[in-house]
Amino acid sequence: MLQSDWDTIAAISTPYGESGIGIVRLSGPEARQIASKLFRPRYPRKSFISHRVYLGEIVDSLSGAVIDEVLLLFMAKPKTYTREDVLEIHCHGGYLVLRRVLECVLREGARLAEPGEFTKRAFLNGRIDLAQAEAVIETIKAKTPGGLRAANEQLRGKLSREVGEIKEILLKVLAEIEVRLDFPEEELGDFEANGVYKDLERSSALLASLASSFDDGRVLRDGLVAAIVGKTNVGKSSLLNALLEAERAIVTAVPGTTRDVIEETLSLSGLTLRIVDTAGIQEWRNIVEREGIRRTKNMIREADLVLLVVDQSRNLSAEDEEIFRLVGEKRNIVVLNKTDLLSRLPRDAIKAVFPKTPFIEISARTGEGVEKLRERIHEFVVEKGMSGLGGQAVVMEARHKRALEEALEAVDRAKKETRRDIASEIVAMEIKSALGKLGEIVGETVSEDVLDKIFGQFCIGK
Numbered sequence: 017m018l019q020s021d022w023d024t025i026a027a028i029s030t031p032y033g034e035s036g037i038g039i040v041r042l043s044g045p046e047a048r049q050i051a052s053k054l055f056r057p058r059y060p061r062k063s064f065i066s067h068r069v070y071l072g073e074i075v076d077s078l079s080g081a082v083i084d085e086v087l088l089l090f091m092a093k094p095k096t097y098t099r100e101d102v103l104e105i106h107c108h109g110g111y112l113v114l115r116r117v118l119e120c121v122l123r124e125g126a127r128l129a130e131p132g133e134f135t136k137r138a139f140l141n142g143r144i145d146l147a148q149a150e151a152v153i154e155t156i157k158a159k160t161p162g163g164l165r166a167a168n169e170q171l172r173g174k175l176s177r178e179v180g181e182i183k184e185i186l187l188k189v190l191a192e193i194e195v196r197l198d199f200p201e202e203e204l205g206d207f208e209a210n211g212v213y214k215d216l217e218r219s220s221a222l223l224a225s226l227a228s229s230f231d232d233g234r235v236l237r238d239g240l241v242a243a244i245v246g247k248t249n250v251g252k253s254s255l256l257n258a259l260l261e262a263e264r265a266i267v268t269a270v271p272g273t274t275r276d277v278i279e280e281t282l283s284l285s286g287l288t289l290r291i292v293d294t295a296g297i298q299e300w301r302n303i304v305e306r307e308g309i310r311r312t313k314n315m316i317r318e319a320d321l322v323l324l325v326v327d328q329s330r331n332l333s334a335e336d337e338e339i340f341r342l343v344g345e346k347r348n349i350v351v352l353n354k355t356d357l358l359s360r361l362p363r364d365a366i367k368a369v370f371p372k373t374p375f376i377e378i379s380a381r382t383g384e385g386v387e388k389l390r391e392r393i394h395e396f397v398v399e400k401g402m403s404g405l406g407g408q409a410v411v412m413e414a415r416h417k418r419a420l421e422e423a424l425e426a427v428d429r430a431k432k433e434t435r436r437d438i439a440s441e442i443v444a445m446e447i448k449s450a451l452g453k454l455g456e457i458v459g460e461t462v463s464e465d466v467l468d469k470i471f472g473q474f475c476i477g478k
């Protein structure tokens with residue numbers, strides 16, 4: 017569709033509720049005309065100069081009533097968010113005011129925008145690619161400083177550039193192969209074939225590393241998860257409270273106090289750490305407890321870090337051992353709790369199970385050692401968080417990860433095939449398929465329903 021065929025869309029771009037300012041935004045060919053019908057400038061003028069702000073009133077064209085005093089910002093295409101004429105009416109941020117301004121705008125011929133339609137136009141008009149459009153959602157929805165930074169990098173085109181570099185390599189390879197397919201009688205030599213293989217190897221490595229950055233992306237966006245696990249009554253909930261410095265979880269001397277999973281967040285070095293307190297495990301044969309074991313197992317699997325709590329005032333029991341087994345190789349910190357009580361736990365017994373894991377002695381009751389534990393957790397968070405920032409782009413969307421993996425599979429199949437026959441239709445086909453997958457990320461080759469799904473996640477007015 018040509019840009020000139022598009023209608024003018026309008027929406028309230030600020031959240032509903034009471035606020036100092038609220039904005040009604042318009043985009044499209046009629047924006048300027050609609051404004052001139054509704055807007056009465058304080059200082060009369062014939063036309064709007066682009067990227068200027070005007071003071072005046074919005075007047076209901078039916079009743080002639082003044083709705084609000086506003087600032088009007090007009091931005092002429094193409095230097096706008098959508099690359100169309102864009103108009104912003106900054107009025108007072110009351111729901112009724114905004115509603116009435118919007119109604120007037122719609123009456124003058126604008127259409128209510130669909131969710132994400134402004135950004136969709138920015139994409140369709142070529143101002144941003146699809147990965148950048150998705151970064152707009154990530155930016156709006158970011159809940160952690162790290163997630164915001166990663167979204168910002170993507171918005172500025174970091175991922176798109178890296179995908180573009182891989183595409184360049186693949187296009188070069190494809191050209192090489194197509195020459196051989198077109199001129200089978202020419203002797204093009206083995207040396208070239210070698211180059212093709214190397215290029216495929218390089219793109220395969222780049223694809224693999226980009227795809228695997230999705231884990232870092234998840235950490236940046238959602239924060240790290242630390243699960244507190246251990247048998248009943250060792251002081252898991254007490255530890256959660258000590259870390260949060262708040263009485264969040266119920267603590268009692270009765271084993272089995274915590275029944276459900278409790279989650280709280282702690283902010284460390286710009287990253288969010290979600291701490292999860294779990295139900296302790298006891299009496300293994302009991303049916304309910306078997307459910308407890310299953311849940312603990314899942315928690316351990318999903319966690320980035322396990323805080324394994326052991327009561328050092330008692331010797332190890334079968335339950336402790338079972339939990340050690342569940343934790344296995346998972347990254348963990350062993351927390352020996354209740355140091356205010358007499359020690360009955362030989363430290364060697366812990367070392368024997370976790371020779372490489374550091375252990376920290378604390379008393380959740382007196383607070384002794386808790387700061388040290390917090391430092392340990394902090395080190396872990398920093399180490400994890402840093403791996404996801406700087407250097408390579410971080411993949412934030414599951415959609416991108418899937419496309420990268422599929423491209424990788426195609427490249428690997430092509431690689432295998434080149435070993436047998438460099439001038440092969442199959443190699444060319446696989447490379448084309450990989451290029452198609454990469455095109456999906458930036459939106460060159462993407463279906464209408466994928467677009468609908470992506471822009472449907474936006475809020476109205478963005």
Ligand SMILES: Nc1nc2c(ncn2[C@@H]2O[C@H](COP(=O)(O)OP(=O)(O)OP(=O)(O)O)[C@@H](O)[C@H]2O)c(=O)[nH]1
Nearest residue numbers: 248249250251252253254269272273274296380381
């Ligand atoms: N002396 C001493 N008692 C502690 C310490 N930490 C916890 N406790 C006590 O141990 C008991 C159990 O504490 P919780 O924090 O409820 O233990 P939990 O591991 O969450 O227990 P469940 O939820 O039942 O699995 C309570 O009576 C706490 O007061 C500590 O450092 N020293």
Ligand SMILES: [Mg+2]
Nearest residue numbers: 252253273274
């Ligand atoms: Mg508890």
